[in-house]
Amino acid sequence: MVRGVRRIAMGAVLAAIFLLAALSVVGAFLGAERAKALFNSVPLAVFWFLVAGLLLAGFIFFRNLIRSPGLLAMHLGPLLVLAGAMYGSDAGHEVAARLLGERRIPFGYMVLYEEQSSDVIFDPKTGRPIGLLPFEVRLDDFRVEYYGPWLLGIEPPTIPGHPMDHSVIRVVDWKVGEEVVLPNTGVRVRVLQYLPNAEPVCEDDGTLAGAEPGPTGCPPAMEVLLAWRGREQRAWLVVPEGEPYVSISMGPLFGVPEGREGRFAPRLYLLEPEGPVKDYVSDVTVLADGEEAARKAVEVNHPLHFGGYHFCQHDYDHDQKRYTVLAVRSDQGLRMVYAGFILLVGGVCARFWGQPVWRQLTGRSERGS
């Protein structure tokens, strides 16, 4: 009879595995949103409990699963993953709130503006507030880093009677130490030095004198030497914090009186690149009861973990870079899932890699292998 029950159990296991594989394929065609809805639906919830039941039944009817450490681990692992995933689901959060009084927001987004703090979580689908965190998060600084260096460009002087048009800035290729001729002007510019991260250096009276290398995250600076018809102008382009460009007038080079450069003298620009983004970083501070409780430079792959939540860099203001968007997810059930992962991987490696090596070393062979 036990043998018959084992066969039925194994048959049910095989059916469950292949059914789940088929459902995964169906889910792939449905897309992420609808797949999530499918796998969290009531029929699938029953299926998940059935799978958990089969795993538990396996420990009862197949003694090998308990005697062999590898087999035990690789069957206990998925059970823990399943339990952790259920506990961490939206339904699991509701159950925990009712039974344990722990009320957490499963998932949402935070929109943070620089130098402002917030505790509001927004629904990712509707954009409406869905809850408040028990602490606040303040965005101290947000920056985007690009792969390429900043761009050097020239903006011609305005035509009298016409407004300035920044869209006519022409970008030139540059290299440190090499001379480039700026278009439409005949001006030669040599880049003397480029500091990808720079801090401004000021005179005693506060006027800008130049720049020096600064920590990562600071905007860049460039020192240039302009030459035109025997005249030279040496200048620094130091990008202010949080700004997408800086410009200087070439009026001194052309002998244009101060105050009239806008109409008669071109401007040299150091512009933010438009190429691939290397990184985007949100420097945040967590405020609990009005006091600083944690600080973190949140980047993709480097989330903030605080108060039972993970805060991940999700998106940002692509136009003016004034705000950042953090994905906020509750950690409920996560430790159980990770423990399950460790057992699953350890068990599988022990069973399929470790055991054959062990048998080889001890001179025993496995039937049918």
Add this chain to the structure above:
Amino acid sequence: MGVLVLAAMAGYLAASVALLLRARKLGLGLFAAGFVLAAGAVVLRWREVGHVPMQNLFEVFLVMGCLVFPVSVFCRRVLGVGGEAADAAVAFLVLFPAAFVLNPNPQQLPPALQSALFVPHVAAYLLGYVILAKAGVQAACGLVRVPGAADGGAVSCERATYRMVSLGFPLLTLGLVLGAVWGKLAWGDYWNWDPKELWSLASWLIYLGYLHFRGLVGSRYRRAGFAIVFCGAAAMVVTLLWVNLARIFAGLHSYA
């Protein structure tokens, strides 16, 4: 680099033909030469892009084309599984899209891929795919009952298939778990129901089903076992190719 890839393909094709004609030493020598050329292409690409070349499909197929030879040697010497002629043919086929179809333009790593888990996750999958592709070839030979399909190896098709799946399944498991952990760090959740994730899960489940099936029936019903492994290999091909290229499967993993 393009020349290296084409030369590697030529080496693999010649190796496959030589091994089919039973010129074993010549065939293995050509196979090894193809591997050296493919490895050279990988190194050149690595230097060109400045990071481990596993970001897009071109680089993925290039690396897989390089992995086939060492996997073949390991399987022959350690597991007693032969089939080098088929392995060389697979290596040729794997490099074909890299040489003629896929976009070779180098790309910078986007923020999501700048992680210590990038290399282990992708490498586990690529190595697992190569091993399980060999299992799929063994299974296919078993299904069509190719005489001498074990190609002078020490074991039968059925045992060869089981040994290959036993070797590759932990790598699929590791790739799946590392991907989940990485997803938590990058996107905030260890499972996002992305099409790539679901197809990867389906592939893993098919091999899991095979292992349970074999545990239940042993080496009886071999053809059913072969069919399951072959389906697993087909699911892997879909996961690797169709999911990345077809627009109906747009998702978080669209880096091709």
